Amino acid sequence: MPTIEVPKEKWSGKVREITLGATAADGGTRTKTVTVGGETTLPFLHFEGEIPHQPVIAIEVQDRRPADWSPVLLEAWGDVTDDVATWAKAAEEAGADIIALKYTQHEDLSPDHARQTLRKVLDATGLPLVVFGPGQAELDNEVLVAVAEEGKGENLVLGVCEDKNYRTIVAAALAHGHMVDARCPMDVNLSKQLNILISDMGLPLERIVMDPTTGALGYGMEYGYSVMERLRLAALQGDGMTQQPMLVTPGEEAWRAKEARTEEGVPEAWGDWGERAVNWETLTASTLVESGADILVMRHPESVKRVRAMIDALMSE
Amino acid sequence: MALSGLEIYKLLPASSKNPEVKKHANCKECGFPTCLAFAMKLGQKQAELSQCPYVEEESKSKLEASAAPPIRLITVSADGHKLEVGNETVLFRHEKTFYHQPGLFVRVKDTQSDAAEVAKAVGEYAVDYVGMDLTLDGIAVAADGGDFGATVAAVKEACPFPLILLSDDPATAEAGLKAAAGTQSLLWAATPDNWEAMAKLAADYKVPLVVRVDGGDLDSLAALAEQVKGAGVEDIVLDPGVRDYASGLAVFTQLRRLALKKNERSVGYPIIAFAGDDPVLAGQQVAKYSGFVVLDGFSPGTIYPLLVMRANIFTDPQKPIQVKPGVYEINNPQPGDPLMVTTNFSITYFSVANEIESSGIPGWLLVADAEGMSVLTAWAAGKFDAERIAKSVKSTGIAEKLNHQRLIIPGHVAVLMGELEEELPEWEINVGPREAVDLPNFLKVQWG
Numbered sequence: 001m002p003t004i005e006v007p008k009e010k011w012s013g014k015v016r017e018i019t020l021g022a023t024a025a026d027g028g029t030r031t032k033t034v035t036v037g038g039e040t041t042l043p044f045l046h047f048e049g050e051i052p053h054q055p056v057i058a059i060e061v062q063d064r065r066p067a068d069w070s071p072v073l074l075e076a077w078g079d080v081t082d083d084v085a086t087w088a089k090a091a092e093e094a095g096a097d098i099i100a101l102k103y104t105q106h107e108d109l110s111p112d113h114a115r116q117t118l119r120k121v122l123d124a125t126g127l128p129l130v131v132f133g134p135g136q137a138e139l140d141n142e143v144l145v146a147v148a149e150e151g152k153g154e155n156l157v158l159g160v161c162e163d164k165n166y167r168t169i170v171a172a173a174l175a176h177g178h179m180v181d182a183r184c185p186m187d188v189n190l191s192k193q194l195n196i197l198i199s200d201m202g203l204p205l206e207r208i209v210m211d212p213t214t215g216a217l218g219y220g221m222e223y224g225y226s227v228m229e230r231l232r233l234a235a236l237q238g239d240g241m242t243q244q245p246m247l248v249t250p251g252e253e254a255w256r257a258k259e260a261r262t263e264e265g266v267p268e269a270w271g272d273w274g275e276r277a278v279n280w281e282t283l284t285a286s287t288l289v290e291s292g293a294d295i296l297v298m299r300h301p302e303s304v305k306r307v308r309a310m311i312d313a314l315m316s317e
Numbered sequence: 318m319a320l321s322g323l324e325i326y327k328l329l330p331a332s333s334k335n336p337e338v339k340k341h342a343n344c345k346e347c348g349f350p351t352c353l354a355f356a357m358k359l360g361q362k363q364a365e366l367s368q369c370p371y372v373e374e375e376s377k378s379k380l381e382a383s384a385a386p387p388i389r390l391i392t393v394s395a396d397g398h399k400l401e402v403g404n405e406t407v408l409f410r411h412e413k414t415f416y417h418q419p420g421l422f423v424r425v426k427d428t429q430s431d432a433a434e435v436a437k438a439v440g441e442y443a444v445d446y447v448g449m450d451l452t453l454d455g456i457a458v459a460a461d462g463g464d465f466g467a468t469v470a471a472v473k474e475a476c477p478f479p480l481i482l483l484s485d486d487p488a489t490a491e492a493g494l495k496a497a498a499g500t501q502s503l504l505w506a507a508t509p510d511n512w513e514a515m516a517k518l519a520a521d522y523k524v525p526l527v528v529r530v531d532g533g534d535l536d537s538l539a540a541l542a543e544q545v546k547g548a549g550v551e552d553i554v555l556d557p558g559v560r561d562y563a564s565g566l567a568v569f570t571q572l573r574r575l576a577l578k579k580n581e582r583s584v585g586y587p588i589i590a591f592a593g594d595d596p597v598l599a600g601q602q603v604a605k606y607s608g609f610v611v612l613d614g615f616s617p618g619t620i621y622p623l624l625v626m627r628a629n630i631f632t633d634p635q636k637p638i639q640v641k642p643g644v645y646e647i648n649n650p651q652p653g654d655p656l657m658v659t660t661n662f663s664i665t666y667f668s669v670a671n672e673i674e675s676s677g678i679p680g681w682l683l684v685a686d687a688e689g690m691s692v693l694t695a696w697a698a699g700k701f702d703a704e705r706i707a708k709s710v711k712s713t714g715i716a717e718k719l720n721h722q723r724l725i726i727p728g729h730v731a732v733l734m735g736e737l738e739e740e741l742p743e744w745e746i747n748v749g750p751r752e753a754v755d756l757p758n759f760l761k762v763q764w765g
Contacts, residue, residue, distance in 0.1 A: 004535040004581065007574040047567050185697045217622060218446065219664055220691060222629040226411040233409070258671070258754050259622070265675045269444035271617025279596060279622040286597045287626060290566075290604050310597050313562035 008048045013238035015039040015294075017053070018206055018245050020098060020157060020179065021128025027153035027177065031126025034097050036209075036294040037245035042232065043292050044314040054315045055289055057304055058098035058130050058297045059091035060251050063117045064106065069299075070261045072277045076300055084117055085124035092125050094301040095308055099127050103143050105134040111146035118150045130157040130181065130247070130297065137165045148172035157181050157209060157247075163194060170201045181247055183211035186220075186227045188234065192241040209295060210244035216253035217284040224248070225291045232292035246292055250285035251299035282306045289314070320383045322360030326353050328376035329369065341371040387576045389586050391525050391552050391608065393420070393455070393479035395500035400454050400479055402608035403587040408573055411634055418631040419590075419607045420454035421599070421623065422481055423615045425472060427463030433475040435615060440476030444621050447638065447667040451624040453478070457505075457611045458493065460484035466492035473497055481505055481589075481611065485529070487514035494522045503527065503609065505589065506556055507545055509537060516548035525552035527589055533559045533568040535575075539583035553586045554608065560591055562598060569606040596623050603627045638663035639689035644713050645670060650679035652720040655764045657749060657756075658706055659727060660687035660695045668753040676757030678764070681718070685709040692727045703736035710741060725749040725763075 017038040022028025034056055041049025065081045066074070074081060080090040088099050101121050103114060121129065131147050133140030144158050145168065159181030161169040166182070173180050182198055184190040191210055199205050212228050215221045234242040254260055259270060260277040270276055281303040285296050289311060298304050326332060331342035331352035342352055347368040349355040358364035359380075366372060366380055390404040400420045407413045423439045425432035436456045443452045455478035458469050465484060473480065473496065480502040482493040490504060504522075506529035507515035519526035528545055530537040538557050545553060555572065559565045569588055575581040587608025592599035594613040602610045603626060632638065642661045647670060659669045661684045673680050685706055687695035695701035706726070716722065722744045726733060728751035737746045750759045 004539050004575065004584070005579075006535070006571050007579055042570075044563060044566055045570060046563065047571075185694055187697075217629065218625040219668065221626075222410070222632050222634070223694075225630070226409070226634055229409050230411055256752060256754070258668075261754060267444065269442065269617055270621050271619070273618070275616065275618030276621060279619055282597060283600050283622050283626050286600055287604060287630075290601055306597055310562060310601075314566065316563055 006047060009041070009236075011040055011049060011236035013040075013234075013236045013240075013243060015232075015235050015245055016205055016243045018179070018209060020130070020155060022153060022155040022177070026155070028155055029122060029126075030128055030154065032128075033155075034128050037243075039232075039236075039292075041236065043290055046317045051315065053294075055294050055296060055311050056097035057095070057308060057311075058100040058295055059094060059096035059301075059304060060100040060102050060297055060299050061087040061091055061121070063101070063103045063109075063113070066104065070255055070277060072260070072274050073255060073299055076302065085120040088121045088124045092127055095304055096127060098130055098295065099125055100130045100132065100297045102132045103134050105136065105139060109134065109139065109143065111142055114143040114146040115150040118147050122151065122154065128156075129154065130159060130295070132159045132181075135160070137162070141165055141168045144169055145172045148176040148178055151178070152176040155179060159183065159247075160211060161194075161198070163190075166194065166198055167201070170198050170203050173207065174201070174203055179207040179209065181209050181211045182244070183213055186213045186215070186223045188227055188230050188242070191227075191231060192239070195241045195244060205240075205244065208244050209247045210242075211247045211249075214248045214250055214253045214284070214288065216250070216257045217280055217287070218259065219253070219257055221284055221287060225287060228288065228291040228293065245294035247295040247297065248285075248288045248293045249297045250288055251281055251297050251303075254281035254284040255299055278302050278306075286310050320360065320380070322353075322357035325359050325380065326356035328372070328379055329356055330371045333373065335373065338371055338373055344371070346370060382582075385585075387580060387585050388573075389551075389553070390417075391503075391554055391587050393481075393501050393503050393525065395455075395473070395479045395502070396477040398455075398478050405573070405606075406577065408570075408577060410630065414633040414635060415631050417608070418627050419603055420479075420609045421603075421620075421627070422455045422457040422609060422611045423453060424457040424459055424483070424611050424613050425468070426459045426461040427465045427468035428461045429463075429468075432458070432468050433471040436472040436476035439615055440478055442615070442617065442620065444617075444624065446625055446628060447663050449628060451621075451628060453615075453620065453624075455479040455481065457481035457483055460486065460489045460493070465489050466496040469493045469496035473500065479503070481609065485511055485515070487511060487518060490515065491518055494518060494524065501525075503554060503589075505529065505554075507541065509541055512541060512545055513548065516545045516550050519545075519550045519552075520548065525554055526550050527554045527556050529556040529558060531558040533557045533564050535568070535571065535584065539581070542586065543583050555584060555586050555588045557588070560593070562601060565590065565598070566601060566605055569602070573606040599623055600626050604630050636689075640666045640684060642684050642686035642709060644715050644718070645682040645684060647673045647682055648677060648679040650681050652718060654679045654681060655725060655760060656681040656683060656715060656719060656721075656723065657725040658683040658685055658709070660685055660690060660692050660701050662687065662689050662691045662695070665691045665753075669756065672753045672756045673760075676760065678757065678760045680760065681715065683709060683713065683715055683724075692729050696730050696733075701730065703733050703740045706733070706737060707740035710744070723747055727751065 021030035038052040161180040505527040590602035590607040
């Protein structure tokens with residue numbers, strides 16, 4: 001009878017352990033913090049290494065009722081989207097580990113609005129926060145600098161911090177005790193380079209999460225998937241500049257896809273809209289969990305529930 | 318594991334210890350000047366071993382074994398529909414590519430009155446994704462105390478795809494195999510208790526056979542596979558008996574590593590996985606090393622995302638899917654209709670083209686050669702800049718087909734506007750929406 005020896009890799013590297021949020025003891029007001037990273041093997045291979053912290057889910061809430069969200073999403077959340085504080089509370093109840101506060105582009109967007117909105121969310125929930133600007137470099141700088149000041153000491157993750165604006169965002173994080181979400185367009189070397197540039201400014205690597213950019217299912221997901229696998233392999237092989245935990249945004253990307261947004265004029269073979277839309281986000285997120293995501297920013301409560309169930313199952317040895 | 322040229326050389330006549338064979342060293346009868354030169358060509362798969370008339374039997378079997386793929390290719394088929402799985406060479410798709418996407422099968426039971434209807438729906442289901450026709454691959458018929466043979470016959474009649482026969486009772490399984498005559502079905506499963514009878518069936522009916530153990534016990538699995546192989550069944554599929562996320566991922570990863578990195582022949586076969594009614598688990602099994610995935614149910618709103626997921630993971634990362642650069646006419650455009658530019662990455666092209674097409678608005682779509690990258694990636698890589706866009710405007714001669722000189726560029730590259738106005742001084746540059754999905758509305762407002 002053959003005896004099979006289970007093949008194990010001997011990895012020399014380890015993903016960095018990073019803690020989001022700060023409680024009163026550390027100068028913040030969060031009732032709990034969230035720690036991610038620390039893996040010494042590929043995702044969920046418990047027979048080979050340690051997975052000390054499970055991947056976590058951030059639920060996205062926006063500073064005002066989203067004008068362009070799929071009705072499937074708006075129906076799921078109902079009236080809470082009218083008020084960001086109520087929404088943040090509902091997100092916490094829906095099982096969020098982290099609240100992802102996203103500012104959108106509108107005429108009332110100003111540093112004051114940014115401050116007030118952040119304050120409301122900080123008061124409404126005790127969870128750590130990831131904060132995203134509207135996604136346009138100048139506006140992002142304006143919003144995120146105000147957010148950094150208002151949330152001083154909260155150890156927020158400020159995003160997105162890209163090649164073109166990282167100096168401003170990193171300076172704000174340094175000045176007010178925050179972290180950054182370092183995003184690069186699906187490229188291993190660019191990710192490394194941005195981590196180097198940011199840490200060269202004096203922000204410790206323990207305060208950087210790495211965002212390899214997410215493609216939705218059907219819209220380039222496999223590119224991000226493979227870049228993440230390569231980054232994680234490099235991290236385990238000991239490349240210190242790729243050892244940041246990874247943040248991905250399957251919610252935003254999946255709900256941008258026509259499959260999730262639209263009911264009209266689509267092929268019959270696409271099936272039931274609500275079912276398809278939730279599956280679109282769920283499968284985008286779950287596939288990225290397999291490739292090493294540590295923080296998933298998601299939108300639909302049902303997708304969150306399913307991905308959470310998957311992660312729980314993968315963590316049970 | 319393939320042998321190197323030098324390792325092969327040690328097995329050829331020039332290296333033989335037998336004088337009767339050794340005397341043919343460098344005889345040139347193979348068409349190469351020396352045994353070493355022939356060995357090198359064999360190593361590069363540019364020559365056939367049969368070209369050497371003097372190679373010893375022992376060497377021959379070693380060489381043939383080394384040429385076998387580390388994960389055996391398994392074929393199931395019916396009515397001309399053929400599915401091949403296995404023959405994979407890497408653990409991560411970026412290392413090369415994944416070659417054979419796992420077959421997705423929907424399970425019906427022989428106690429289920431609508432088994433044939435489900436099978437028919439599965440057989441008829443097809444969905445277009447970036448020009449590819451995505452379909453499921455077959456039906457798994459489960460013996461559950463009903464009339465197995467009759468159900469298999471009805472399913473085979475209703476659906477032209479290959480079958481998996483789920484029964485570990487040899488008599489029931491044989492009834493199924495008889496009913497499935499004319500197809501190459503997969504038989505599940507030989508267990509440590511029934512393997513002799515099941516192996517005989519698989520050999521008699523010439524079908525691949527699943528070997529099944531409980532709880533991911535790889536020693537028993539390898540032993541059972543060897544036993545079945547000893548009984549004359551070469552086409553084997555593995556069911557290590559794990560159904561949950563964590564042990565499924567661990568055990569399937571171990572099996573893939575054993576086959577590829579340890580060259581462990583006793584488990585060098587594709588894996589069959591059971592996802593129940595959980596598309597997320599099915600997704601894990603697709604990405605992580607299954608050859609067959611069996612689902613309990615069929616619903617388009619779940620199957621379509623899963624088929625796309627599989628297509629994505631099994632896309633060859635070495636060659637981005639591209640469309641041909643040039644001018645694409647959508648909805649029969651006239652000289653006064655809008656001109657839009659995008660890149661030649663297939664997913665980008667299809668997203669944009671689909672939106673314009675479904676809006677019913679006629680338009681000209683200029684596809685620039687961006688080396689198969691999406692708009693943002695190409696822009697970041699310098700493959701979709703003002704110069705390249707201007708070049709494609711000029712080289713396609715699109716201006717002659719229009720009575721206007723307005724060009725709509727993707728919103729994501731709005732920054733190119735200034736440079737483009739310099740490159741194309743005669744043209745008015747308009748910034749379109751960032752996402753294709755917003756194009757119809759943009760066109761209605763801006764062009765309507």
